[in-house]
Amino acid sequence: MLDLVLTLQCPDRPGIVHAITGAIVEAGGNITELQQFSSPDSGEFFTRIQLDAPDAERLRDAVAAATAGFGATFEVHGSREPVRTLLLASKAAHAVNDLLFRWRGGELPIDVRGIMANHDVLADLAGFYDVPFTHRAVTPETKADFEAEVRRVVEEQDIELVVLARYMQILSPELCAFLAGRAINIHHSFLPGFKGANPYRQAHTRGVKLIGATAHFVTSDLDEGPIIEQNVVRVDHTMSVAKLVRKGQNQESQTLAEAVRLFAEHRVLADANRTVIFR
Amino acid sequence: MLDLVLTLQCPDRPGIVHAITGAIVEAGGNITELQQFSSPDSGEFFTRIQLDAPDAERLRDAVAAATAGFGATFEVHGSREPVRTLLLASKAAHAVNDLLFRWRGGELPIDVRGIMANHDVLADLAGFYDVPFTHRAVTPETKADFEAEVRRVVEEQDIELVVLARYMQILSPELCAFLAGRAINIHHSFLPGFKGANPYRQAHTRGVKLIGATAHFVTSDLDEGPIIEQNVVRVDHTMSVAKLVRKGQNQESQTLAEAVRLFAEHRVLADANRTVIFR
Amino acid sequence: MLDLVLTLQCPDRPGIVHAITGAIVEAGGNITELQQFSSPDSGEFFTRIQLDAPDAERLRDAVAAATAGFGATFEVHGSREPVRTLLLASKAAHAVNDLLFRWRGGELPIDVRGIMANHDVLADLAGFYDVPFTHRAVTPETKADFEAEVRRVVEEQDIELVVLARYMQILSPELCAFLAGRAINIHHSFLPGFKGANPYRQAHTRGVKLIGATAHFVTSDLDEGPIIEQNVVRVDHTMSVAKLVRKGQNQESQTLAEAVRLFAEHRVLADANRTVIFR
Amino acid sequence: MLDLVLTLQCPDRPGIVHAITGAIVEAGGNITELQQFSSPDSGEFFTRIQLDAPDAERLRDAVAAATAGFGATFEVHGSREPVRTLLLASKAAHAVNDLLFRWRGGELPIDVRGIMANHDVLADLAGFYDVPFTHRAVTPETKADFEAEVRRVVEEQDIELVVLARYMQILSPELCAFLAGRAINIHHSFLPGFKGANPYRQAHTRGVKLIGATAHFVTSDLDEGPIIEQNVVRVDHTMSVAKLVRKGQNQESQTLAEAVRLFAEHRVLADANRTVIFR
Structure with a gap:
């Protein structure tokens, strides 16, 4: 299992956290830390999720598919990659x-x-x-x-x-x-x-x-x-x-x-x- | 819409965040703030979710159903209830x-x-x-x-x-x-x-x-x-x-x-x- | 004995602390706390002295006499006077x-x-x-x-x-x-x-x-x-x-x-x- | 002129600050910073004086003479001596x-x-x-x-x-x-x-x-x-x-x-x- 960090932002809409966490389940991941924030000023949604998962690429694909409709931009990093x-x-x-x-x-x-x-x-x-x-x-x-x-x-x-x-x-x-x-x-x-x-x-x-x-x-x-x-x-x-x-x-x-x-x-x-x- | 706070804890297991956020979607809720923590010492999972939802009882029922298998205890409060x-x-x-x-x-x-x-x-x-x-x-x-x-x-x-x-x-x-x-x-x-x-x-x-x-x-x-x-x-x-x-x-x-x-x-x-x- | 506070400022010159403390001795006072500062920016000397003395007026007179040549301004207050x-x-x-x-x-x-x-x-x-x-x-x-x-x-x-x-x-x-x-x-x-x-x-x-x-x-x-x-x-x-x-x-x-x-x-x-x- | 630090402690008694500052005047010194404290717990008097003076030894002698009756211990250091x-x-x-x-x-x-x-x-x-x-x-x-x-x-x-x-x-x-x-x-x-x-x-x-x-x-x-x-x-x-x-x-x-x-x-x-x- 890899220790990964997913950061994502997109315009805030109901269901976004559920969509992301669904993608993580699908990619075989387990969340160890999750933080999110919806900005009342900009209407933007932000999240940072630390998780264990077997494969970074598979996670990227799952998140991309699940959040396509939300206009999200995201990154996945190995948490120990300098x-x-x-x-x-x-x-x-x-x-x-x-x-x-x-x-x-x-x-x-x-x-x-x-x-x-x-x-x-x-x-x-x-x-x-x-x-x-x-x-x-x-x-x-x-x-x-x-x-x-x-x-x-x-x-x-x-x-x-x-x-x-x-x-x-x-x-x-x-x-x-x-x-x-x-x-x-x-x-x-x-x-x-x-x-x-x-x-x-x-x-x-x-x-x-x-x-x-x-x-x-x-x-x-x-x-x-x-x-x-x-x-x-x-x-x-x-x-x-x-x-x-x-x-x-x-x-x-x-x-x-x-x-x-x-x-x-x-x-x-x-x-x-x-x-x-x-x- | 009501401004509610859901707090929940249970033994940590993959899929718990997805299960809870699914229940919130089902109850017509929209998350505005979510924090969670998995304790490496006790193996316990903790979350606090602030959300807008039409009905507290319906949220309680949905969360109870979705987390039944996780051994969770949870509370729902109106965030403005003193x-x-x-x-x-x-x-x-x-x-x-x-x-x-x-x-x-x-x-x-x-x-x-x-x-x-x-x-x-x-x-x-x-x-x-x-x-x-x-x-x-x-x-x-x-x-x-x-x-x-x-x-x-x-x-x-x-x-x-x-x-x-x-x-x-x-x-x-x-x-x-x-x-x-x-x-x-x-x-x-x-x-x-x-x-x-x-x-x-x-x-x-x-x-x-x-x-x-x-x-x-x-x-x-x-x-x-x-x-x-x-x-x-x-x-x-x-x-x-x-x-x-x-x-x-x-x-x-x-x-x-x-x-x-x-x-x-x-x-x-x-x-x-x-x-x-x-x- | 009264608990008094003396604050004083004047252009900085050698001997000023000795002059003031001499006046205090003369007025029968005993210093319990003394702080002073010479400002390198303004060339001004500042002090605050807390002391026990039998009489505020006598202290004022002694300090006035001792610091006349220094161009000092000073005040004496009872430390418990609101x-x-x-x-x-x-x-x-x-x-x-x-x-x-x-x-x-x-x-x-x-x-x-x-x-x-x-x-x-x-x-x-x-x-x-x-x-x-x-x-x-x-x-x-x-x-x-x-x-x-x-x-x-x-x-x-x-x-x-x-x-x-x-x-x-x-x-x-x-x-x-x-x-x-x-x-x-x-x-x-x-x-x-x-x-x-x-x-x-x-x-x-x-x-x-x-x-x-x-x-x-x-x-x-x-x-x-x-x-x-x-x-x-x-x-x-x-x-x-x-x-x-x-x-x-x-x-x-x-x-x-x-x-x-x-x-x-x-x-x-x-x-x-x-x-x-x-x- | 040397930049010196004098530290001194002795049992507290009226007149001690005046005696020390007199010794400094006598040794040709000018005080730039003075702090003192009388401990109500131990009855001990403490002071630290930073000063300009022409000669450290002359200052030591003057302070020793002036405070002999007070049972003081003191040290004089060059403030820039490492x-x-x-x-x-x-x-x-x-x-x-x-x-x-x-x-x-x-x-x-x-x-x-x-x-x-x-x-x-x-x-x-x-x-x-x-x-x-x-x-x-x-x-x-x-x-x-x-x-x-x-x-x-x-x-x-x-x-x-x-x-x-x-x-x-x-x-x-x-x-x-x-x-x-x-x-x-x-x-x-x-x-x-x-x-x-x-x-x-x-x-x-x-x-x-x-x-x-x-x-x-x-x-x-x-x-x-x-x-x-x-x-x-x-x-x-x-x-x-x-x-x-x-x-x-x-x-x-x-x-x-x-x-x-x-x-x-x-x-x-x-x-x-x-x-x-x-x-």
């Missing part, structure tokens, strides 16, 4: 180090195929974890080349997830479109609080009592993509901008790792500009 | 005040039918909320009478939930057995940390950095019933026992209110000495 | 109920002298707590009268703190100026995230994973006054705007109560547009 | 990896002089961070040798802090005594909840809704030393013991790192079996 992942980075090590460590520790069901950076400072770290590392300065002149290279790697290696682990560069609208729904960014602020540059300085000036981090899908609308995960931590008047940065980096690492885990376990579905998260 | 509730209290007002206020504000789907206390200090508060209030000193001599009166009220008023809102008295094993699965206590500590009396003093002596509260089902094994909800709050060395008490009372009120809400929305199922909570 | 407080409210009961309950329970060292509202729905609640209650519709025509009345009450009763407990009306710049540094508002959002009206709807549309509340000093720059306290709570995609409101109201009540407690215990000092909080 | 640290480890990498990464990132003012382990699995990690690594199986026969070696390293390298980063072995009473006040352990549970072995299994069996971690000083009374820091995280019924372990390890790493930071910044003072933490 998600092919590419990291984009710059100089900051904390988020990359955290992802690599958790991956190697078996906490994240991903397979990090490479790190592409616009600086070389993370080369040793990548080497320690045996991950291919390439770097190249990103300037107005070279940006298109860098992005073309990202695209080539994504296509050649069949990358399923691109993680901007404090990459610090804005992606072109074309690359955003190409990576739609499969690129996650960590914004070092509790959105929509402090968008743009230097959020820790902004937070310090404003004298806030909590700072946070937001992991979201990348869209061409900067810092406005669908939110996957957010965290905050308490701060106070004694903390300099440097201390806020340090406190915030912990939040960034954890928030990004959690978003990557949710994605890699196929727990994140898109509902227009919002996300449905089946924890 | 749960008939009795509060047991003593002198402390915070938990009672919080429950009454949230109830009147529409936050808790309960109907508080009465407050029974071993002191009279909460009489005014009960009066303000128009809740019948009775009090009677509980001593070794009168305890059996008090408990008999609780039992009488539960039976006459068909009480579904008894809440020990800092009642401070230990129930007899007989009353525990009578109220099994329908009485919730708030323990003013983060169990299993500090059982028994004066947990705040224990916490102070031990110099802990967090204190908490635990809402749990009442069993004859004191402070050991299945846990429904827990919360903690940060404390420090400057805080006296009195300050810990004050901080802790906020946790007690919120934790108890959350446990009552979960119960009254039929989100709490029992899995031996653990709880399954469908949030 | 702060004279006026509540402004509208229809929402949660924040008002919470403040009144905590006040009566001895948790907040305030004395609620009255509630002024633009609706009459809280009259019974005020009555239960024996607090004078006045109400008067606030329209463009009557707003100036209402505010003049607030001003009259503040002056006649020597009110030290005005709490906007979900008052829902914007104060005129004149009233803001009159109440500068002694009026606290609760904003039903995690500022600076969602300013203005309907923050819960904004939060729902944006699909955030945390919502919060912010207590801040009232200034004429709406929702931009110095922040005193903030809290957040986790939310998810299943929650309607109504549920967000309910979850958020808990945060509002607690956040406002905490800000009032900090103010009433003389733990909040102003550092330009930021606050120094001595917890 | 604390010489030795790690004891076993097979688990998470806590060690986290400490090394934060140290190298400049977050922890420590200097990791070595890692001693009873297994060799962390050798590569130590190598990556250029930290001397020794390992040796610890059995009833070799334990005394291992501990003698720890003692030798501590003495030869003048180690100020020993961190048990999931070392998993119980130290002998002799070594506990030798390291008293300078050895920190991370217990993978929210003490005093689940002492001893397999706390995650205990937590799972009990069905708790929160799990946590506790960093505490090592004493011969196992899991009972003075607590420095604690954290918890929410868990639910769906989580296996393995998932609890994974969630808990995040808490362990963070809690231990925070305790090490507090110690290395001289923010932890001992008040009998409790700690005074000046954050």
Whole structure:
């Protein structure tokens, strides 16, 4: 028996859960976990089903047949198949180090195929974890080349997830479109609080009592993509901008790792500009 | 159409979800929310389904027929039907005040039918909320009478939930057995940390950095019933026992209110000495 | 011996703590708690000292003499003297109920002298707590009268703190100026995230994973006054705007109560547009 | 000017703060941060003062002279002098990896002089961070040798802090005594909840809704030393013991790192079996 994950979404209609579960019975499957949600805003139905079944293809066929009339889109994944992942980075090590460590520790069901950076400072770290590392300065002149290279790697290696682990560069609208729904960014602020540059300085000036981090899908609308995960931590008047940065980096690492885990376990579905998260 | 909640549990077997959802289709129902869980420890299957259906009785019949072979026990409730509730209290007002206020504000789907206390200090508060209030000193001599009166009220008023809102008295094993699965206590500590009396003093002596509260089902094994909800709050060395008490009372009120809400929305199922909570 | 609180601020200079503690020794006082902070941003020194001393006037004289050369401003309060407080409210009961309950329970060292509202729905609640209650519709025509009345009450009763407990009306710049540094508002959002009206709807549309509340000093720059306290709570995609409101109201009540407690215990000092909080 | 930290404790008496701040003035110092606490339980006075001064020795002399009559013990440290640290480890990498990464990132003012382990699995990690690594199986026969070696390293390298980063072995009473006040352990549970072995299994069996971690000083009374820091995280019924372990390890790493930071910044003072933490 295989341990599979079925995710499916379609316009909500009576009988949809019964149709899906019928297909599972027919494919010889046994449900171990099921979550579903009907969005009153979009009228869309979402489900994530974890199940044991003898054959993934047979399950796909049964679900396709049973849900043909519902206009459903669905995916079936092996729950232990690691998600092919590419990291984009710059100089900051904390988020990359955290992802690599958790991956190697078996906490994240991903397979990090490479790190592409616009600086070389993370080369040793990548080497320690045996991950291919390439770097190249990103300037107005070279940006298109860098992005073309990202695209080539994504296509050649069949990358399923691109993680901007404090990459610090804005992606072109074309690359955003190409990576739609499969690129996650960590914004070092509790959105929509402090968008743009230097959020820790902004937070310090404003004298806030909590700072946070937001992991979201990348869209061409900067810092406005669908939110996957957010965290905050308490701060106070004694903390300099440097201390806020340090406190915030912990939040960034954890928030990004959690978003990557949710994605890699196929727990994140898109509902227009919002996300449905089946924890 | 009625807005109904179906909760069901039985030994886990393939096909159970399909059988239940088939019964719902047959009864003309449409699922709006479904959660399920199969316990690898007990081998038990649990589900909570919220649905629109034309008739509760017809749904009950369909589910009974479809799940007869599975050894299932199930309940169907109107999701807006308030749960008939009795509060047991003593002198402390915070938990009672919080429950009454949230109830009147529409936050808790309960109907508080009465407050029974071993002191009279909460009489005014009960009066303000128009809740019948009775009090009677509980001593070794009168305890059996008090408990008999609780039992009488539960039976006459068909009480579904008894809440020990800092009642401070230990129930007899007989009353525990009578109220099994329908009485919730708030323990003013983060169990299993500090059982028994004066947990705040224990916490102070031990110099802990967090204190908490635990809402749990009442069993004859004191402070050991299945846990429904827990919360903690940060404390420090400057805080006296009195300050810990004050901080802790906020946790007690919120934790108890959350446990009552979960119960009254039929989100709490029992899995031996653990709880399954469908949030 | 009296239990006193001394708060003082002045431009930072070497020797200031020694000068102050010398004055305390001279006035026969014994320090039980001392906190200080030098702001690297504003170059200002802040301290809060709790002490036992035989006489408040003698302490005032000694501190005035010792700090004359430092350009200090300071206050001495009896630590158990309740702060004279006026509540402004509208229809929402949660924040008002919470403040009144905590006040009566001895948790907040305030004395609620009255509630002024633009609706009459809280009259019974005020009555239960024996607090004078006045109400008067606030329209463009009557707003100036209402505010003049607030001003009259503040002056006649020597009110030290005005709490906007979900008052829902914007104060005129004149009233803001009159109440500068002694009026606290609760904003039903995690500022600076969602300013203005309907923050819960904004939060729902944006699909955030945390919502919060912010207590801040009232200034004429709406929702931009110095922040005193903030809290957040986790939310998810299943929650309607109504549920967000309910979850958020808990945060509002607690956040406002905490800000009032900090103010009433003389733990909040102003550092330009930021606050120094001595917890 | 040097940036120094003065920590001092003595029986509480009026005038102590004035005496200390006088010594600082005399030594040409300027206070930038001061915290103090008088314990009503033990009658002990504690303070931590951060200051700029021209000379550490001159400050020591001035403080010694001024506080001679108070029976004070005190220490003066350069606030940027890293604390010489030795790690004891076993097979688990998470806590060690986290400490090394934060140290190298400049977050922890420590200097990791070595890692001693009873297994060799962390050798590569130590190598990556250029930290001397020794390992040796610890059995009833070799334990005394291992501990003698720890003692030798501590003495030869003048180690100020020993961190048990999931070392998993119980130290002998002799070594506990030798390291008293300078050895920190991370217990993978929210003490005093689940002492001893397999706390995650205990937590799972009990069905708790929160799990946590506790960093505490090592004493011969196992899991009972003075607590420095604690954290918890929410868990639910769906989580296996393995998932609890994974969630808990995040808490362990963070809690231990925070305790090490507090110690290395001289923010932890001992008040009998409790700690005074000046954050």
